[in-house]
Amino acid sequence: MTATVPGIAARLTDGPDAVALVECRRGTSRTTGRGELVRRCHHLARALREAGVRPGHKAVVMTRDAHDLTAVSYALGLVGAVPVLIEPRAEVGRCLRDVAPDVFVGEPLAHLGRRALGWGRPHVRIPLVTGPAPLLLGRRLATRVPAGDVPASRVREPDGDEPALIAFTSGSTGRPKGAEYRHTTLAGQLDALTALMAPRPDDVLLAGFLPVALLGPLLGVTTVAPAVNHLAPARTPPEELVGPILEHRASIVLASPAVLTLIARHCARHGVTLPSVRQVLSFGAPLRVRLADALREAVPDDAEILSVYGATECLPVSAIADHDLRASRTAPPAGHAGTCLGRPLPGIRARILDADATGLGEIAVTGPTVSPAYHARPDADAATKSDTGHGVLHRTGDLGRLDDEGRLWFLGRKAHLVTGTGFTLTTEDIEAAADTAPGIRRTALVGVGTAVCQLPVLCVEPLPSTPRAAALAAVRTVLKDHPDGHRVGALLIRTAFPTDPRHNSKIDRMRLAGWAAKRLRGRVR
Structure with a gap:
């Protein structure tokens, strides 16, 4: 039997007079x-x-x-x-x-x-x-x-192997599955977040995602829950985010890129800065350098901006600071296109399974933050879980590489590979480059047509102020300098991409591919 681990009662006993939770609703707040x-x-x-x-x-x-x-x-x-x-x-x-x-x-x-x-x-x-x-x-x-x-x-006090929580995945990349957390899993996640955040007694955490409110009090920090539109986070009025940061002097902001974009745009539009913020944690999708630059304008020079990688089944896995992210974009190691995710956190082991000659394969992780099983889904367990000497190994479904410095590089989802005639394209390789084009918010590579002979289509979401012709020209210029840019068979403008419901940050590629196929009907077999 596994030894007992600190439970909820034990983690909530310290600091009885401190603030645990602040709920914000339409300009008002309620403190507990x-x-x-x-x-x-x-x-x-x-x-x-x-x-x-x-x-x-x-x-x-x-x-x-x-x-x-x-x-x-x-x-x-x-x-x-x-x-x-x-x-x-x-x-x-x-x-x-x-x-x-x-x-x-x-x-x-x-x-x-x-x-x-x-x-x-x-x-x-x-x-x-x-x-x-x-x-x-x-x-x-x-x-x-x-x-x-x-x-x-x-x-x-619970035994470590007892079930503590079942958290369902968002379903943005397939059927939702219930990830089982044992008490040791939750303890591992809290330990990893503590190492990542190094919380201080006077810290105030702004939780840009509702379930984070569950973890904040257990981390010992005052947690502010803003009035996020939980059914569509990207439609949240930005003042409902920036206002609580300023009013409650939030020192840590944890949110998805979609929510962080709202904060950065509001600050830029109104000339607002966030002097209390010492750390920004971005999660849910890769952090783009352009967004990191916008956030950097709003926070103090010594604030830390981190892009955190993980999934419902294993969170967190790794993290990279914005300065290192910029450096990785300007001078990536040979053969390591895509987006750098940083080094795995202490106690987390990352492996690349089924790697090809270039080192590209599926990212798999072990460690105390890994969910040991899916609830009532033996088929999913058989496809993604295996026992090792270091615990359960979880296949993430993400493609990546490990470089000589032990850093993870993300190339996109395995299920989103675009397979043309005699070539294969990873989404992140193309998109990480195309997203740097001026006037572009983001891009998405999808395959249209029959597998193995798909037409690679790059969908382009321009900024509202960018004319369509200018957006397409900017992307074409970037693709000319990319080794596989010539393989992109079509560019399509779409003013707003469909995204996952949880973070509004992961692109719903199945819907986008269906839309692209209709637009290109007659050009693709």
Whole structure:
């Protein structure tokens, strides 16, 4: 049996008078202290037990309220139940069939979806509502209790191998899958983030992604949850992001490139700087140098800007500072086109599997941050997981190389290779170069036509101020200097790319390829 690891109760005992969580909504904020959060978690744990929740129960938690998500998930951990986090979108029914949850905890809108669409039927036996709602939706779970002493509920420090959480992937690169986290996995992630962030007692973390609010209090830092549009993060009003940074003097900003773009543009447009920020962590998609440059204009000169690589199944894996990212673009090692991801973090081992003669293969990782399995998906486990002397080895589905300095280079998703007649193109190789063209926001390489004889099509999303003809000319100029640029068979302008729902940063290439095929109908077999 694995030794016990510090659980939620142990991690929340320090600094009872410190602020744990700040929720921002439309210009207002609501603050919860660490001691208050602990009391609420124990209150909720007793309420969950009274409702019939037992150790080992799987409990879907679906709410956009940062406090409720955090408090309920922690309380479930105190009970010994397993929180399940799922994107509230079209694949929910399928995900719930995989999980077969005993409990469904959510805001009224989530329960309406559950009732109308049959989510979790017939498995959910305990429906609990986190806000005022008709009784037909489920029993109300009071997530906020008056100030005062609340007796501690029964708590058992967990065994490290016990399940702690199931977090579903976004489904942006395939069917969503539930990554199982054990308590050792969560402990490994917290240790890795601690090493990456080196949190200080007075740090304030702006969580640009809702589940990060779960980790912030466990890292011991005040966590600010801004009013991000969780169904479409890129449509968040930028003042809802910049305002909380300034008001609460956020020192760490953790967000996707789409959200960071909103912050950088707002600062540039209004001449705003962010003097309290000492670190920016970008995750969810590769950080482009142009965005790093824009962020650099808004933060102090000594602030650290990091591009963090990882996935739901293994987060974080590696990181690279913006200065090193620029250097890697201007002078990449021979044969290492694409985007540099930096060196793996302490305790993380990266390997390249099935490498070709150039060293290009699939990135695989082992370490304490790696999810050991998918829930109820033995097919996915067989395709991506294997046991090694260093723990479970996870195939990421990403293509890459390792250079002589031990740095990872990203070349795109394995599933997104474009295979033409007698050649193969990786998406990141072409896009990392094309994205440097002036007046371009981003590009996306897709293959149109039958596999092995696809037409490589580069879709171009220009900045709003860039005329279409100028955008195409700028990209063509860059492609002339690229060794494989001549293989791109068509350029298409699209004003806005379809993206993943979670971060609005990963491009939905399947939809984009379908759109390109319609535009090029008659040119491709």
